[in-house]
Amino acid sequence: MISSVGQWCPRIVSSTPESRPCFRLSPLFLPMKFLSAALAALVLSVTSASAAYWQSDDFGCSISLPDSGSATSQSNWSTIGSTADGTLVGAQRIDMSAFVFLGYVDLSKRPKFHLNEKTIEELEKRFFGPGQGFRRGIQRISLRGLPGYRLTGDSVYHGGHYGLVVDMYEANSRIYEVAGMKQNDLQPLKDPDIRSAMASFKLLPQ
Numbered sequence: 518m519i520s521s522v523g524q525w526c527p528r529i530v531s532s533t534p535e536s537r538p539c540f541r542l543s544p545l546f547l548p549m550k551f552l553s554a555a556l557a558a559l560v561l562s563v564t565s566a567s568a569a570y571w572q573s574d575d576f577g578c579s580i581s582l583p584d585s586g587s588a589t590s591q592s593n594w595s596t597i598g599s600t601a602d603g604t605l606v607g608a609q610r611i612d613m614s615a616f617v618f619l620g621y622v623d624l625s626k627r628p629k630f631h632l633n634e635k636t637i638e639e640l641e642k643r644f645f646g647p648g649q650g651f652r653r654g655i656q657r658i659s660l661r662g663l664p665g666y667r668l669t670g671d672s673v674y675h676g677g678h679y680g681l682v683v684d685m686y687e688a689n690s691r692i693y694e695v696a697g698m699k700q701n702d703l704q705p706l707k708d709p710d711i712r713s714a715m716a717s718f719k720l721l722p723q
Contacts (some may be wrong), residue, residue, distance in 0.1 A: 567644070568714075569596040571606045571619075574721065577689040582618050583710040583716035593711065613671075615699045617714045622692040630685035637666060640692065644671050644683055653703075658684060663720065672698055680702040680705045688720055 570598035572579035582593040593611045607618030622640065624630055632640075637655065645652045645668075649700035659665070672681040680703040683696040695718045697711035706712045 521683055545702045551654070567628065567656045568717075569608065571596075571720070573605065574649060576605060576621065576691070577721045577723065578619070579717075579719050579721060580606065580695070580714065582606065582617060584608060610701075613675075613677075615698065615705070615708060615711060617711055618695075619718065620694045620696070622694070624687075625693060630653050631690050632666065634666075634686055637668070637685070640685065640694075641683075644668065644681060644696070645674065649673055650679075650681065660684070660686065660716070662716065669703075674698075677701075681713075682706055683714070684715060684718070686718075686720075689723070693718070 520639050522648050526660070549630045568581045569584040570579065570581045576694040584596045591653050594608045595611060596606070596608050598606055603620045603622065605619045605621065607616065608615050631638060634655070641652055644650070650670055652668055652671040654669045656667050657664065663686050665684055668683045668685070670681055672679045677700050679698040679700050681696065681698040683694055686693045697705045697715050699705035699708050699711060702708070706715070
């Protein structure tokens with residue numbers, strides 16, 4: 518069980534016990550709400566560009582989040598988890614200039630609801646609702662053969678203005694929402710950390 522504030526030691530898939538970190542959790546402070554969820558597993562990949570690899574068999578997906586070890590670098594990312602509705606996992610820059618996160622909408626009780634240009638009008642309200650910003654554009658996308666939609670627009674958080682991009686994919690009786698936002702930048706996908714994290718989203722074999 519994950520509490521909104523406290524420490525959680527994830528199950529690490531690693532050959533060395535020294536690589537078993539704990540992450541301090543706090544509510545994900547983004548202006549949207551999802552259905553309840555829990556983190557399943559978090560793996561730190563040791564590469565030249567540090568990244569936190571998250572995978573969940575329960576939710577049938579994985580993502581590599583930006584994560585860095587330097588507490589002095591303003592480009593440092595911190596991996597965060599949340600008990601906020603429907604949020605799975607996320608990451609933030611320590612200066613709060615950028616965010617990446619993964620969430621979902623549960624369709625198990627709405628079998629006739631599917632991702633399309635009409636239902637996006639309902640789905641986008643959690644991102645571009647009154648006082649939160651507005652959508653600028655929408656386009657069809659495909660990620661490794663998985664069709665979806667990309668929404669772009671503006672978001673307001675704590676008085677700051679962020680460019681927001683949200684990719685939506687339907688699979689496994691869910692609509693997955695992979696998002697990135699960057700302060701004072703209408704094109705957050707130009708940020709290599711955000712672009713890499715969002716492109717790393719994968720469905721697990723069923």
